Amino acid sequence: MADVPIDAPEHCPGTSSDQAGKSSACQGCPNQNICASGAAKAPDPAIEEIRQKLTSVNHKILVLSGKGGVGKSTFSAHLSHALASDDSKEVALLDVDICGPSIPKIMGLEGEQVHQSGSGWSPVYVEDNLAVMSIGFLLSSPDDAVIWRGPKKNGMIKQFLRDVDWGELDYLIVDTPPGTSDEHLSIVQYLSSAGIDGAVIITTPQEVSLQDVRKEIRFCIKVKIPIIGVIENMSGFVCPKCKNTSQIFPPTTGGAQRMCEELNLPLLGSVPLDPRIGKSCDEGKSFLNEVPDSPAAVAYENIVQKIRDYCSSHTTSNNPF
Amino acid sequence: ISINGLAQVKHVVLVLSGKGGVGKSTITTELALALVHAGKKVGILDVDLCGPSIPRMLSVGKPEVHQCDAGWVPVYADPQQKLAIMSIGFLLEDSDEAVIWRGPKKTALIGQFVSDVAWGELDILLVDTPPGTSDEHLAVLENLRKHRVDGAVLVTTPQAVSTGDVRREITFCKKTAVKILGIVENMSGFVCPHCSECSNVFSKGGGEELAKLTGSVFLGSVPLDPLLTATLEEGRDFLQAFPESSTYTAISQIVNTVLSSLDA
Numbered sequence: 132m133a134d135v136p137i138d139a140p141e142h143c144p145g146t147s148s149d150q151a152g153k154s155s156a157c158q159g160c161p162n163q164n165i166c167a168s169g170a171a172k173a174p175d176p177a178i179e180e181i182r183q184k185l186t187s188v189n190h191k192i193l194v195l196s197g198k199g200g201v202g203k204s205t206f207s208a209h210l211s212h213a214l215a216s217d218d219s220k221e222v223a224l225l226d227v228d229i230c231g232p233s234i235p236k237i238m239g240l241e242g243e244q245v246h247q248s249g250s251g252w253s254p255v256y257v258e259d260n261l262a263v264m265s266i267g268f269l270l271s272s273p274d275d276a277v278i279w280r281g282p283k284k285n286g287m288i289k290q291f292l293r294d295v296d297w298g299e300l301d302y303l304i305v306d307t308p309p310g311t312s313d314e315h316l317s318i319v320q321y322l323s324s325a326g327i328d329g330a331v332i333i334t335t336p337q338e339v340s341l342q343d344v345r346k347e348i349r350f351c352i353k354v355k356i357p358i359i360g361v362i363e364n365m366s367g368f369v370c371p372k373c374k375n376t377s378q379i380f381p382p383t384t385g386g387a388q389r390m391c392e393e394l395n396l397p398l399l400g401s402v403p404l405d406p407r408i409g410k411s412c413d414e415g416k417s418f419l420n421e422v423p424d425s426p427a428a429v430a431y432e433n434i435v436q437k438i439r440d441y442c443s444s445h446t447t448s449n450n451p452f
Numbered sequence: 453i454s455i456n457g458l459a460q461v462k463h464v465v466l467v468l469s470g471k472g473g474v475g476k477s478t479i480t481t482e483l484a485l486a487l488v489h490a491g492k493k494v495g496i497l498d499v500d501l502c503g504p505s506i507p508r509m510l511s512v513g514k515p516e517v518h519q520c521d522a523g524w525v526p527v528y529a530d531p532q533q534k535l536a537i538m539s540i541g542f543l544l545e546d547s548d549e550a551v552i553w554r555g556p557k558k559t560a561l562i563g564q565f566v567s568d569v570a571w572g573e574l575d576i577l578l579v580d581t582p583p584g585t586s587d588e589h590l591a592v593l594e595n596l597r598k599h600r601v602d603g604a605v606l607v608t609t610p611q612a613v614s615t616g617d618v619r620r621e622i623t624f625c626k627k628t629a630v631k632i633l634g635i636v637e638n639m640s641g642f643v644c645p646h647c648s649e650c651s652n653v654f655s656k657g658g659g660e661e662l663a664k665l666t667g668s669v670f671l672g673s674v675p676l677d678p679l680l681t682a683t684l685e686e687g688r689d690f691l692q693a694f695p696e697s698s699t700y701t702a703i704s705q706i707v708n709t710v711l712s713s714l715d716a
Contacts, residue, residue, distance in 0.1 A: 200473010281555025
């Protein structure tokens, strides 16, 4: 049933049912009081508010993985830089990794703070046409830990979508933490009326990574997010001295290529391991500017072009999924 | 009848990071194998519900989890039953099935994993965690409150984007009164197997600097070793396969330091 919450007990009658909150199966369910009062039947008003707020956003793209440390934030940041390199485009990057917000550092915005105005929170601008929002900007020290349970994280994500003054945007890129949990469900729920163009899925070549990524793909299918394609990151390392290639993260089960063939998904590209990428991220600079001729930068640009092409041929502004 | 699955567990050590993909599950697996080789009885509790990596790393495919009078029976990685494991990976019908749960449901299962698994006699229980400072971490600590948590090993890679998250995890430990046994710098340099040139793929030294900055013990660096990654992919015992490697030496030193701090 579509209206059975994830945390409901086995015989949940459904939140829209007459029995909601009143059946014997409802005993002990965390939503029982809400259902019994009738409040659960009404959709969260924020979903409609967010839809209205984001009508000025042309394309919304999620960057997902399932596996941690594969390069979601790195890719999100560089995708944003690449899209914004066209001065005529307005781009924004939203970081919904609440516990481990990497985007401020990678975008060279550490220490920046968010300002409030009459029209909402102002994102932080890297360039005139590139805006960023992250919980990192709300923390006063690099040691501050965000020790929040799910509901509080969900509230923050709602505010990011509803209360930030994004303005007119061609692209809104959403960087996510690893997993298939509160943050991911909330993003999907809050954007359910506004619409999502699609998700880019990042993996590294080895099976330990792919096994988590397959789950993320299942998640996308379950919640009906179109998958733009898969990127294989850290795909081989070329020794700077002898120029031989080593597979540091070996594709023991065929890597992203085999997985894409099996699941009938586009492989957008493979990006090699390049120590200069990590270095640029640590320094808050765009790798695409620093080393534009490197094989990794070329791979990135090819992938970005495929994403641009996908967006041009899909319009979701009036098409919630 | 209250089940106290941890009654005969001597030490509990969390493996934390804050950052994803730095090698928490890898380090947990290698620590566990090293401890077993040193004659200890070890358990691994894998509380990464969305991305459980431990079963594959120890090649414990799809066994069934049984119940006994004392609770759930853990899965043993070896016939001598020196290494016990519990992971949501064992409970999924289909290994590609996504566990799409919000916090409360995750918290409930972790509570059961901590309290209702019949671990039996263990020298050490290692707890492998997902990245972050959220429901899973709070659930583990709340349920372990009745038992003792000896401390946490924090894993980072050398670069600033990683240590930046681990600093927050250190704050989490301080706020929840979890002793920091030390910091491991993983993926610390790559030695080219063709020409032996060392490349700092993910930078270098960040873990050691973080230890100094926060007054924590630096447990050591583990290099980026494709042989380690490959053996984990296959669920083989790296320490038995490659005892001559510098990775083996690094891991052994880390284990020895952790053991001394537990016995102290």
